[in-house]
Amino acid sequence: MTSEQIFRQIEKKRSFLCVGLDTDIRKTPACLAGAEDPQYEFNKAIVDATAEYAVCYKPNLAFYEENGTKGWESFEKTCRYIRDNYPDIFIIADAKRGDIGNTSNMYARAFFEKGLVDAVTLSPYMGRDTVEPFFGYEGKWAVILALTSNPSADDFEMQKLENGRRVYEEVLETSSKWGSADNTMYVVGATKAFMLDGIRKIVPDHFLLVPGVGAQGGSLHDVAAYGMNKKCGLLVNSSRGIIYADSSERFAEVAGEKAREVRNEMDKLLKAYL
């Protein structure tokens, strides 16, 4: 998928919402307890209820790996379900992988060769070797961690280098030259929305994947105000605030309502800032 195609979806749906499928089997609603694959059934219901309001889904691999082989099956089935039924929706495997040449190649194959997802989140720690193999697939994306929303982002990401830049700024500066705004996105936490201004000076055209709105306290308004570019350039993720908004048999319906609320707010922000 190109950045232009993502932007067209955003305009069409008036939404830049990414729904995080952090599907915890311990929180599966009771009504799905008897299902053969509750994790997949949950996702399927959530996707059907929210697809009208979302341009992106982001399954978080940790929640599937926790169930080992069975979890990987639920992950693959979920991706295929989205692909088959909502082919225009962008899918990000939130895997935060990061290894070198040989191994990185294998991860790229794992996620891209079967056509399961459009993008994978990657840690930049080991440098260019980590990211490059993911560029070998047309229309696929590397989503590189830059400035994350957690408190310990201060430990290393925020450290100042001798050249005056902070580590996350160095990551943006350096890695934006490896690929292009058509195959690279960045993770920037919403809890640091005021810093989006500076980030946009380094990467004016790249899409930013922004977690941390809602449960982690980030403000959607601030993210749009500081981070939106001419082609929106934002995918704002919400996980718990949507998928676990209700735990009764109405869970999917309520998730749909929550997603619609977010979409409506996003529509206003697109009018105000685009």
Next chain:
Amino acid sequence: MTSEQIFRQIEKKRSFLCVGLDTDIRKTPACLAGAEDPQYEFNKAIVDATAEYAVCYKPNLAFYEENGTKGWESFEKTCRYIRDNYPDIFIIADAKRGDIGNTSNMYARAFFEKGLVDAVTLSPYMGRDTVEPFFGYEGKWAVILALTSNPSADDFEMQKLENGRRVYEEVLETSSKWGSADNTMYVVGATKAFMLDGIRKIVPDHFLLVPGVGAQGGSLHDVAAYGMNKKCGLLVNSSRGIIYADSSERFAEVAGEKAREVRNEMDKLLKAYL
């Protein structure tokens, strides 16, 4: 497993060899082509042939994930086989995970709760939140990336901070205070062996997992000379040089011979430097 238990194994076997199970199904010897699970059968044969000379195995998750659900099954079966037949051997899941609180917890569960492995490799980029959940399991370890063996380690790991330290030195300084030398190891590439001297000044007691000997050009002698501490403190990994030393039906036998050669060299180095 405690560091003392690992050291006892090293003394007993006169080896600090870690065999990397980077098992590429495209390289499976022809004689295993008909097997139901060639990846597992290959590992089983390699483990049986090398267990006498190795204190650690390190399956590289990318090579299993590439096969999706089936690959995860091969990974799990491999770990269980080692556990059941060689309970004293340390197992590291080379997964290079790195995420925050909630998600990091899930990864820790994925790898530790079933007792599959003793340790997981982690990327420190997002800071303390990434690593801490892995400390919640007694006898389990976090293996944190510090200075890796790939060329693009220069991109960020080697960058100099305003405080005078390089990024990887800051990672060592900071993260060594999160846990202890009984639950934290560091990845330090053999291609940078001469830098082990400085690294030992920051983390004198921690075990170092050292890839890059052999195929990547690092010298085992230099690693021992610069990196060994009073309790050895080294696990030196070899993957391709052992597991793909031969592709005929003698693959396991030859892998065993290669592992024995490395062990014999390690025995000499233990005598010289311990």
